[in-house]
Amino acid sequence: MKDEELDRIREIKARYEADLLRKRNVVGVGVGRRRVKGQMTDQPCLVVMVEEKVPLKDLASPDRIPSEIEGICVDVQAVGQVKALYNE
16 A cells, blocks of 8 residues: 555544444444455555444434545444453
């Protein structure tokens, strides 16, 4: 991935992260590579992590995640429950 492209995706992440995290089921937002049918591609994207994928028909309009933001691909990836680990 090119540095300029990563910087642009990071800027978009910073602008939209709070809004995305308010959506049902979203547990994280990051910058990464798009997955297609479980396989990692070379396409850089904004990654939206959800506990589980939910069919669009089951989501209220405000909870739907766009497929792209400002021309950058958005990849929704199911990661399960995210729990903080406590380590002394």
